[in-house]
Amino acid sequence: MQFQITCNQADHQNQQIIGFCIDSSCTKYRSYCNSCIPSHSEHLHKLTSLEFLYQWIEQGILSIDSVQKNVQKFKVALDSLISQFLPYFNLNIQEFSQLGVSEIEKLINDLCKIKDSEKVLFIQLNQLFDQGQSIINEILKKIKNQTNFTQHINLQIQHLNQDKLNLEKQNDPFILQPNPKSNTYVLMNQNSIKFDGYCQAIAFDKDCSTVALGCNKLIKIYEFKQEMLTLIQILDEHKDYIWTLNFMKKTNQFLSGDRIGLILIWSRNNNNQWNCSQTIKEHTDSIRCLILNNNEDILISSSNDNKIKFWIKKDEWICQQTISDHEKTVDQLSLNEQENQVISCGRDKQILVIEYSEQNQKWVVIQNIQINSDGYRICFINNNQFTFQPNQGNLMHLYEMNSISQQFTKTKDIAVNLGYDRFGLFPQQFIKQKQLLVGKHHQCVNLIRKTENDEFKVEQSIQFDSYGLYGQMSDDGEYLITWDYSSKLIQIRKYKEG
Structure with a gap:
């Protein structure tokens, strides 16, 4: 994919931008045209096309995620250590005379152990x-030194996005010329509700009376009544970002999956409160998609671990089979009407x-369709x-079954x-x-009607103003x-009829 934008160097005669420089020490403009290349001669191997730039940025984001996870683990360890000292924080020395002999002996033993550790x-x-503080200060110093450079990059990105938006409007009649009768x-x-964190999973229940939002590591349950959302419960069993939510239609249950591979089953009790009834950990990486059959006795999951797993419902959900034919992340699954085929x-x-x-x-891979794009x-x-x-371009593909083959x-x-x-996400x-x-x-978000003549x-x-976009349509298509x-x-x- 290329943006049709020109170089902002005055002597480069409005040549088209052909790529970006990702060298960390580079002080030139990051975007470059053919005439800019000599100024990057010392690091030509760091010049990259836009397509590969996105991959490089994604790897950078994954690195930041890894840092965040490690910091979180360290914080958990510190919290665990601090929890051992809580009884002593609340000890009032004025009440020492009221302690019994055994309590005083225990206190002395505990403090002696802490003294030994202190040495x-x-x-x-x-x-x-x-x-750690020295390293953090150095990181912050480097970031601060890059402030002007970052502002310049942000300004370039704004220009890129605006030029891209203008190009889309020129080429996309569906955005420019909506049918007023549609x-x-x-x-x-x-x-609308303001939420400044990340909300990457959203689900309606079967009758649109309840909405679940995956808000970072929390699940927020809202009552949806008279077209208004009212918060009724917050669930905090997940330890990492929630990426999938699915309400069941036959029972008062829903499923959630997170970034570390956990699947949780939630059940609603007689007091209309949701509680976790089962925790599943079979995938080794993020849960990308969860789907159920109509009977709700078969569950199918996909993950960043490249696996598709099939589950059956006994007293609890049990993994019956794993498909390992994908070589990378499996983003979405879909089950056909007959419920005998799954596509991924x-x-x-x-x-x-x-x-x-x-x-x-058993489930068997009967066709592997090679395509040109993720x-x-x-x-x-x-x-x-x-x-x-x-992922790339302006076309969606329709596949149909050949009646002979x-x-x-x-x-x-x-x-x-x-x-x-x-x-990904937003299936x-x-x-x-x-x-x-x-x-x-x-x-x-494209809403595409299948007409009577197929x-x-x-x-x-x-x-929207961002490609970081997540959501769901209600089962009846009303919201x-x-x-x-x-x-x-x-x-x-x-939904409003034209």
Whole structure:
């Protein structure tokens, strides 16, 4: 993907920007045209295209995540140590005379042990703190020295985004020329909720009476009544960011998955309070997608560990089978209407078609579709059709089953907004009741109608100011709820017929 923007060096005759420099010591402009290349001669190997720049940025973000996790582990260890000293913080020396002999002896023994530790271990701990503080100060100093440079980068990014937005508006009739007679989803501004953290998982229950939000490590449960959200409970069992939420339709339960691979099952009691009823740890990395069959006795999960796992419900959920054919993260799964096939997509440029074998009582990969781009989103429309959204470009692909070979092949492209998607989650949905496909791509949520003559038409393209965009459509298609990095708002849109 390339932005059609020109170099801002006065003597470079408005040449087009062709890439960016990622050398840490570089003091030149990060964006470069052909005439800029000689000024980067000492680190030509650090010049990169925009496509590979996104990968480099993602790796940087993962590094920061790793630092955050290590800092959190250290904090947990310190909290554990401090908890051992809490009884002594609250000790009132004036009440010493009221202690019994055994209590005094225990106090003396405890303080003696602490004194022994203080001689060596506490000295080492203080030295570590001093070293840690020195390292932190050095990091902050480097960041501070880069302030002007960072401001310059931010200004460039703003120009890039604005030029990109202008380009999209020129090339994308679905954004520029919405059909006034089409059905649309209208924002209900009065119902928006400000949330400054990260909300990457959102779910409606079956009758739109309850909404669950994954807010960092917390799950916030809201009552949705008269189109207003009211907070009723906060759940804090997860130890890392929540990435998936799914309400069950037959029981008062829902599922949540987080960034360290935990799946939690939540059940509602007679007092309308949610409690964790089962904790599952089989995946070794982030949970990306959870889906259930209609009977809700089969659960299928995918993860950053490249695995797809199939679970069956006994007294508790038990892992029955693992598919390991993907080579990288598996972002989304979708189950067909007949519930005998699952499709998957992710970061390894392949789509798997997995079918249940009645004879072997197992799920088997029956087709591996090689594609030209990674993709985070895939969705069955019916038993014979599914859509796949590549990360790059302005096309969504439709795959249909060949009646003779019984294999899926790409049969047409659906034009959507131009862009390059950088984040997963926010899975595609097909709302059968309204024959409506909900698909996020880059900074847009595209609402695509399947017509009576089997065509797919973009009915509405909702533009946001950030590609960090998450949400879900209610099962009946009446409400769309989203959160995005830019506005930091939980927003609800309501279906309105044209």
